[in-house]
Amino acid sequence: MKNRIEIVASGFGGQGVVRLGQIIGETGVKQGLHVAMLKSHGTEMRGGYVRSQVVLSQDIIDSPMCESPDYFIALSSAAYKRFKDTVADDGLILYDPAFVDEVDEALACTQKAVPAKELSMENFDNALFANTLVLGFIARLVNALDKEIMLESVLEIIPKFHNRNRKAFQIGYDYQS
């Protein structure tokens, strides 16, 4: 793996942006990596701005900031606009078209649309499993992260609905964008 991988997730409060980062981080720790995950948020529990910045590294992490993320998970239009230009040229933006309607085609990095909310509604009649779907997709995309360990972390950190989370994770993992 690259010695340092930076992953940013951002969206509104209540979407599970922090849990998402935490699950990626937990996977890293279980794989023996050093992990730092900063979270920034407003006062509101729901609706405000939230960002998780995850750094995975084989070495002790000095700067915990994601200044040029390798992966950016955009879960709102505002978040997309705010961080799209920070993504490294060889990096990747993963966005949910249910929340990000306008995509900047001029960016050098790769951009992939994952309709996680829509897939969650289709399969479970509920938007709740969108994040697990995204995590499944990330597990295939980020070579440094082990699929089974990631799933184990999902089930550990989200204590409820294990069967549906398992299924959602696999749908995300299999999704071809």
Place this chain on the structure above:
Amino acid sequence: MKRFLETGNFAITEGAILAGCRFFAGYPITPATELAEAMSFRLPQEGGVYLQAEDETAAMHMCIGASLGGYKAMTATSGPGFILYADPYGWALGCETPLVVLNSGRVGPVSGITGAPGQGEFYLTRYPTQGGNFEAICLAPNSAQECMAMTVEAFYLSERFRMPVTVLADQLITDGFEDISVPENEEEMKKMGFRTWSRKIHQGPDFYPATDEIDIPPVVLGHNTGALCSDWTPTEEGYDIEEVEAHHKHAYRLIYKVRNHRDLFNHHYDKKFMDDDPDLIVVSYGTPSRVVNTAVSKARDEGLKVGALRLINLWPFPDEFFGAKTKYLAVELNWDGQLVREVQRAVPKDSEVHFLGSCGDLPTIPDLIETFEKVLKDEPLARKGWKLEAW
């Protein structure tokens, strides 16, 4: 040794429990709420007591009561709560009550920005109460792991110096998640460099001797002794009085028990690229120091002779690290400049001292390197949107 992905708040809770803390009273506030939450869960498991107070002032007074009752006690807050500790902090200093206080900095003044980091209480941790006539001790960790270590250390120092000790963290480390290792027994604690000091109980005869001695056990109620808790001057015999001569002796103790035992904490710092007389020394503490470390390493790769000095022990201020006559840059999470003033005071005459402030977010590596270059080339530092700074 157990390894977790957890928050600094969790790390502090585990550190406190390892150090023997069995009483916590607090009033929840972002970004220290999860600490109260973790304490409310963990302390009862360890036979300890968690109390949610009606406000911060009451919380710290409760901690004083618990400490006088023989408990190792702790409270935690952020800037807006830390100012409410001003009254009980003074009582704890004056009555020589060991306590640990955590302040996780956010953006101020007042409520400011809750979920973003700030370093606005640098001087407030030096003067956490009114009246003067005391020295304060403050430790500033820069990671979740170090949050645990410095909490253990704060309890150690608070027992030996018989006084409250502040741990100054910030939102990024208390709220953020990192991989942490929690020792499971004393041997592992020793291996990690954790120092502990068990609570001993004062037996008299002099309760408040007018000396600079440390390691005098605190008074504890119900052990054949009384315990004085007064806002007046404690006499050596443990009575209170309002009289200048006695207060002069008391103040001597509060000042010199710390000043004369600095060897106990003057190893708390971190130096990087400091062995070849750097042309610029970048001074910081807390989370910004981690970005500074990365930036200084990169600047070295670019041939800039820059060094990084990270302070962990903020108070008493380690003047001994500022002996070199060179250029200094203080990097802080505030826009007014606080650490920089203390650096200005500590450096040799005619040294240049500069300031780079950011607040709510860490400085970026390109910004830092650009600032190093400007300072080294004697170019003025300008902040985007602000006029030139005259530091």
